[in-house]
Amino acid sequence: MFSLTSGHQYYLYNGSTDMRKSFDGLSGLVQTELQRNPMSGEVFIFINKRRNKIKLLHWEHGGFILYYKRLEGGTFEKISINTTTKSCYIEWSSLVMMIEGISIKHSIKRKRYLLKSGEK
Numbered sequence: 001m002f003s004l005t006s007g008h009q010y011y012l013y014n015g016s017t018d019m020r021k022s023f024d025g026l027s028g029l030v031q032t033e034l035q036r037n038p039m040s041g042e043v044f045i046f047i048n049k050r051r052n053k054i055k056l057l058h059w060e061h062g063g064f065i066l067y068y069k070r071l072e073g074g075t076f077e078k079i080s081i082n083t084t085t086k087s088c089y090i091e092w093s094s095l096v097m098m099i100e101g102i103s104i105k106h107s108i109k110r111k112r113y114l115l116k117s118g119e120k
């Protein structure tokens with residue numbers, strides 16, 4: 001419980017979200033707008049129009065978890081994504097930087113070795 005890691009897949013909704021929406025409203029958005037299953041274990045990220053509130057919807061064994069952060073000052077960075085799609089995949093590191101207020105656009109990611117699927 002309460003465990004988001006780099007092992008999850010993260011999808012940022014391309015649009016502003018009414019932050020009055022809770023579990024049912026956000027899972028409805030996932031189904032209708034993103035054409036994805038909200039109970040897939042993926043994490044869905046929603047940001048409001050003023051970009052000072054963020055919600056993460058995640059299904060874990062037995063139920064939904066909703067993470068919610070409101071900034072008292074400043075805004076979350078707007079990530080440039082293709083406007084024809086309803087969402088985009090973002091990496092765990094990008095999500096953490098966005099929440100911590102680190103500019104993703106100006107950061108340089110150094111090359112790292114990645115295991116191929118099936119390797120240990």
